[in-house]
Amino acid sequence: MRPSVTTAAVTTTKDGSGCALMSMPLANPRVTAPFSAPEAAWAPGHRGIDLTAGEGDLIYSPDDGVVSFVGRVAGKNVLSVRHALVVSSFEPATSDLKVGDVVARGQRIGVVSVGSDHCDGRCLHWGLRARDGNRYVDPRIWTETGPIVLKPVISANQGG
Numbered sequence: 676m677r678p679s680v681t682t683a684a685v686t687t688t689k690d691g692s693g694c695a696l697m698s699m700p701l702a703n704p705r706v707t708a709p710f711s712a713p714e715a716a717w718a719p720g721h722r723g724i725d726l727t728a729g730e731g732d733l734i735y736s737p738d739d740g741v742v743s744f745v746g747r748v749a750g751k752n753v754l755s756v757r758h759a760l761v762v763s764s765f766e767p768a769t770s771d772l773k774v775g776d777v778v779a780r781g782q783r784i785g786v787v788s789v790g791s792d793h794c795d796g797r798c799l800h801w802g803l804r805a806r807d808g809n810r811y812v813d814p815r816i817w818t819e820t821g822p823i824v825l826k827p828v829i830s831a832n833q834g835g
Contacts, residue, residue: 695817695818695819696817697737697758697780697814697817697818698735698737698738698780698781698818699726699735699737700734700735700736700737700763700765700799700801701726701728701799702732702733704726704727705727706725706726706815707726707727707794707797708724708794708798709721709724709813709815710722710723710812710813710814712811713811716809720811722802722811723764723800723801723802723803723811724801724813724814725793725799725800725801726799726800726801727797727798728787728797728798728799729787729796729797730786730788730796731786731787732786732787733785733786734754734770734784734785734786734787735781735783735784736756736779736780736781736782737758737763737780737817737818738758738759738763738780739758739759739777739779740756740757740759740777740778741756741757741775741776741778742755742756742757742770742772742773742775742776742778742784743755743756743757743762744764744774745769745773745774745785748766751766751767751790751791751792752767752768752769752790752791753765753766754768754769754784756784757806758806760805760806761817762805762806763801763803763814764801764803765799765801765802766791766793766799766800767788767789767790767793767796767799767800768785768787769785769786770784770785770786771785772785801814803817
């Protein structure tokens, strides 16, 4: 069963270790600007993460999905892929794929392009939004791996 977008997106393997439900969209990703959720849907925030990248770097699909948009938005090249529970959006990105094309996790889906005011052309912005609305989530949560552990729940009246 896949987790909801409000939980950590890790599943278990046969040996009990955790594995990420999504992979990073670049070969050698380094986060240069973290996710910063807005206080309200209309408020300022950083609705994704920025990964170091240059023009022509290959972009790979973080998970199986269907291309849902390829084109320009506000003068920027954007590529979007609809996955099971979330939608990935990349900018600046161009692709030869068409809306409706099915893609597999790890498949080359596009290249980092120019023409963005984001990172002065030195990054790829990866936004991850819940399919049930415009709520953005941190892509790093979906790409982290590690052991799955239960943490205690402490209620406000337990003191401490």
